[in-house]
Amino acid sequence: MSYVKRYWPLLWINLIPILSIVYTFLNHDRPSVRMLWAELDKHIPLMPIFILPYDSWYPFLLSKFIWLFLKEKETYFKTLTIMCIGLIICYLIYSVFQTTIARPQLTEQGIFNDMIRFVYNHDQPYNCFPSIHVLTSYIVLKGAKQCAGIQGAAFAIVAVLYFSIIISTIFIKQHVILDVIGAIVLVEVLYLMAFVFQVISSQKKMLKVS
Template sequence: MNSKVKAYLPMLWILVIPVLNIFYAVLNQAHLPVYSLMTDLDAQIPFVPMFIIPYLIWYPFIIIVLFMLCIRERSVYYRTLLTQCLGLVACYIIFYLFQTTVERPTAMGTGIFEGLVNLVYSTDNPYNCFPSIHVLTSYLMIKGAMACASYPNWERTAVKVCAWMIIASTLFVKQHVLLDIAGAIAVVELLWYGVGKLSLGQQSKFKGEVVRQNLTAD
């Protein structure tokens, strides 16, 4: 097999994500009781249709960042991807046990941005809100970019700006509320730490095994 092709084979692990997303579709419907986490502060946040652009950029953004991590620092790529998969599983469990919804605007204009918002609304029911998967994965890309030593500062800044724009967009297009964002960030921080500790433990175990084998050989 060509060495260049072989180098990109780990990217195939990303296909686990669409498989996991099957559960999102199954859970994205009302099952009683359905809760609302909207606060008075959320009610003050305006509906801004143009933010649908960063909201939709989320799809290529995640793939691009994971691809860059894969070709630059494989260990960070695996840590990021595993954290994302575990985060999705955690979200689906929460969706099943604690289903939430967000009230959407009923009156919109007829511009291109409003049309895109309506397209999103028509394909994504207003459930599976807490924690926000958009926020979870976007914030995770920041963690991955910051952990990758070969990422130059300007690229890290670009990832941060894009990620926070996407996170903000979830509020401005009324797909999520503030607690959805807080919950997603908390899940990432917990899992990122846990996966990091696990990988360090595995590395230490491997190094110890190598040392024992060398001593035995001597």
């Protein structure tokens, strides 16, 4: 029982796939769909090898949450809370501001191109802004940075991994640059709000003590 009591909070990770159910209902064409192409996006080549970090997103997301939980539970709960709020905001944006991306024709053969075809076939080209791949990866990266138990070489590995996932969204043509920027800005705003809330809560506690 002590083992169950110790690790049951890990079950809160299931909130992420539960919330993701909403994504499937929003991931389709609607009367008003926008494209956020910038001139620079037109010059970014398709690089099939980046499907590897792109597809590693979910298993690494799960593993890093478990890592955060084992290292620092407070950071684990904070990171998970911010991620759930971020996902909800993304879904609200998708419901009123639907965007799409023009995917390239995959004419070449090879395992990496086949993996991209699989993604294209199972994920409609909608719900682009902001990018959930980027949002969740950047949140975990910031969570790892705030965790005292993940420092030095360990954090460097996490940073390289999640940076590769972030840029992979552009190089396999699942997102455009504005999708990435929008996700990063949203995360920064959420962390700023969390910081303000923490300061206000601390001040209230101090006033009660005094």
